[in-house]
Amino acid sequence: MSSPADVSTVDLTTATDSPATELTPVGEGSATLETLRRVFGYDAFRGFQAEVIDHVVAGGDALVLMPTGGGKSLCYQIPALVREGVAVVVSPLIALMQDQVDALTAVGVRAGFLNSTLDLDTRRLVEAEFVAGEIDLLYLAPEALASRATLSLLDRGRIGLFAIDEAHCVSQWGHDFRPDYLNLSMLHERWPGVPRIALTATATSATRAEIATRLKLTEARHFVASFDRPNIQYRIVPKREPRKQLLALLRDEHPGEAGIVYCLSRASVDKTAEFLLANGVDALPYHAGLDAATRAANQQRFLRADGVVMVATIAFGMGIDKPDVRFVAHLDLPKSVEGYYQETGRAGRDGLPSTAWLAYGLQDVVQQRKMIDTSEGDLAHRRNLAAHLDAMLALCETVRCRRVQLLDYFGQALDGSCGNCDTCLAPPESWDGTVAAQKLLSTVFRLDRERNQRFGAGHCVDILLGRSTDKIVQHRHDSLTVFGIGTELSETEWRGVVRQLLAEGLLAVEGDYGTLALTDGSAEVLGRRRTVMMRREQARPAKVAKPRGAATVVAELSAEAAGTFERLRAWRAATAKEQGLPAYVIFHDATLRQIAADAPSSLAELSRISGVGENKLAKYGEQLLGVLAD
Known part of the structure; x- marks a missing residue:
């Protein structure tokens, strides 16, 4: 465990490049780099992944802030494979554990989960594998750690590390507060010799301090990446006829592409989904008023099918690993900048150009102010809600670069304007x-x-x-x-x-x-x-440059390579359907695009493609070469 003398913060928030584009060289022969290449098929770590991984592998505690799509999961998955024992991952979403385990299984990692969806026989099998050390990662919900049976089970196995995902859920002032996270400080008390890594994509310095205090990670090393997501184009438009405005966005800029639309109320979710369906958009609703089976089915279809639009309340989205979400749209004003950043960050996890679009009007302000005035809690709580709303309103009303304003909120300075938001591309008048x-x-x-x-x-x-x-x-x-x-x-x-x-x-x-x-x-x-x-209010929304969507990126391939890419996508879709997996679990678009461009003619050449690890090469290599040969 790290001692007080070891406590430090690696702060990369002044970086102007996305962590997703910065590669960290690691010495040849490194066990962590060898694992990255063999299992995941990547040649180098990104940003400060290598520093985090080496620190945790050595037994140190860590608090990691890294934007969505920056590669947080590898920060505990690699140590889980290198350290002795099983990594126990605390994840807040039972509905997504199966997909997380499926993605790891696809690359040859032994992983399992324990939650209420398992039947008794399957549960006993996973428990036996944990005790015998026959799995590398075990996913648990935070509620499970309040159970004596779960604690007794963990005592019987050998734990290599604890990973606490979505750690901002511990903050009582945060946008995703989960009371069960408050009990996770017991991990340090019950297993003091096991290193812990807490990870989140969204936290101000105050929230980070609260996470460290509540999880007893005050002596942990902090790693803070840049909050900037340069591939996301931020746009906020005056709200007039929001559903029609949304439909125009989808038809003009994102036809047939996957995206998420956030609404404040269940009724608005249902009406918006119905409106989009009636206008030819493949849309599904998601909110707490739907029965569990419908929610689960809609979520699975969104994850596993191409081009589905999910219309949802903020109950949807945490932990979603779908990399090809091309847009996130808000039809109602988010309650805080943290919530807005977290939700918009679900777009463009693959690093390709994506859109964060918000329709904002007078009624949003009136409604949010009223909700604060009538909310439960004491005066301090209402003042905190008002402060969050004020920061969100400032982002909406600013005449300067949206990204500068957004990063300022998280304590990060951006050198100059971003050139990829509405106020940069079509400067408003004041x-x-x-x-x-x-x-x-x-x-x-x-x-x-x-x-x-x-x-x-x-x-x-x-x-x-x-x-x-x-x-x-x-x-x-x-x-x-x-x-x-x-x-x-x-x-x-x-x-x-x-x-x-x-x-x-x-x-x-x-x-x-x-x-x-x-x-x-x-x-x-x-x-x-x-x-x-x-x-100044504009009679019509200012025209801004459209983000280069996935279709544009594909068009940059040669005609032959573009055709090959589409055949590879068709093969992937059929394979994913046959195996009951999301398409991105088979291969990401970026990997298929590189395969189409390089046209490898042997397994050895295919193994050098980024994202093709040992297990996927053995499982899909011959099929890929067959598609290329056709």
Whole structure:
């Protein structure tokens, strides 16, 4: 175990390149490198994988922050194969354990899991394999470690290391809090000589400190990678008709490609999935209101079929290893930047260009503010929720590079703008909205102070535009001095003013009906002591360069190689269906693309392709050569 003198942090967050593109050379003859080549078919480690692996193999504890797709799993899988004993992996999602074990089995690794889906005979077999040391990795849910039977079983075997995946679930302020994770500190107490590695893709410095404290990893070595995912194009658009906007995105940029659409409510999930299906998109719903069998079937189809779109609440996605998710779309505002980053990170795990798209409007702000005001918990909890929302709103309203703003939140500086987000590709205009803000705030003030009344955003905008609606005539609001003083802006622009004032805390939402109210900051604007710069609302969404999707990358192959690639994909699909596995478990697109480009003519040449390890070469080598020969 590492001593206090050994505690250090490897911080690569200032790097501008993706960890997925940085290779770490390891000395020839290294047991870890030999295992990487033989089992997984890769010639070199990425980023600081080698440092983490060597540290854990030597018996040290580690806390690893690495973005989705950066190769976290290898950081415990390689040590599991090199160290004596069985690696026990704590994973929060029972539904995905089978797929994780299938992926390891496909490369010749002995792996198993214990959860409620197993029948008694299968469970006894896995337990016997664990005790006899006949498996290399055993997956468990955190709830299992509260069971005396499980603890007794672990005492009977030889444990080589503990891996705690999705470690941010231990944070009570986090977006995926799981109470059972709080009990995982007992691993250190019960098995003090076994090294532990905790891994997550999402954590601020405060969350990282909380993870270390709660899991008793304060003396562990911390490895912090860059949070940047340069292959993801971040785009946030004004919400108008969100389902139609989504459909246009899918038809124009991602036809026939896999993706995830996140909605806030179950009803919205169902309606969106039905809308997409009715318009020719292969879409499935996923939320807690569906029965377990339907959820499991939909998840399996998403993982194993090509081009399926999953419409889901945030209950879906953690631990999803599908590498070819080409887009993640949000039809409702995420509650925090951590949640947004975690969810968008499920796109483009294979390193190919992908899209993170969010439709955002005034009602999102109103709804989220109301949810915070009515949430359970004390004042500190509500303030924390509000701080998370404020950071998310700042990301939506920024006129600077989205990626710079996003990385700033995680304490990482980016040298210059990214060139791959909507604000870089189609820079928005900013304007001095102080006078407009004063007009809007004056309207709210006069309704409240002169009439002792409060109304929502739509009514206030109608007053400013001088509209004699039934409600305005009924309440005689056409006699207010602010009536009709805002005709220089359109209704869309005024709603943008309301939204941005709410985002900056210069206006508040109160009550069940979402009425507007002034804040302490409102007085500074009304008193001309504060300037309010705003992002200009556009009549139509700005055109931005489309990300180069998988189809474009394939097109960069020669005509002959592109045809070969498609034949390889067809072979893979048939093989995956026959074996009941996700296609990516057979081979990733990147591996098939390299095979198509290099056209190896022997097993020896095929073995040099990245991603073709010993087991896959023996299992599929002759079939691949047959496809190439055809």
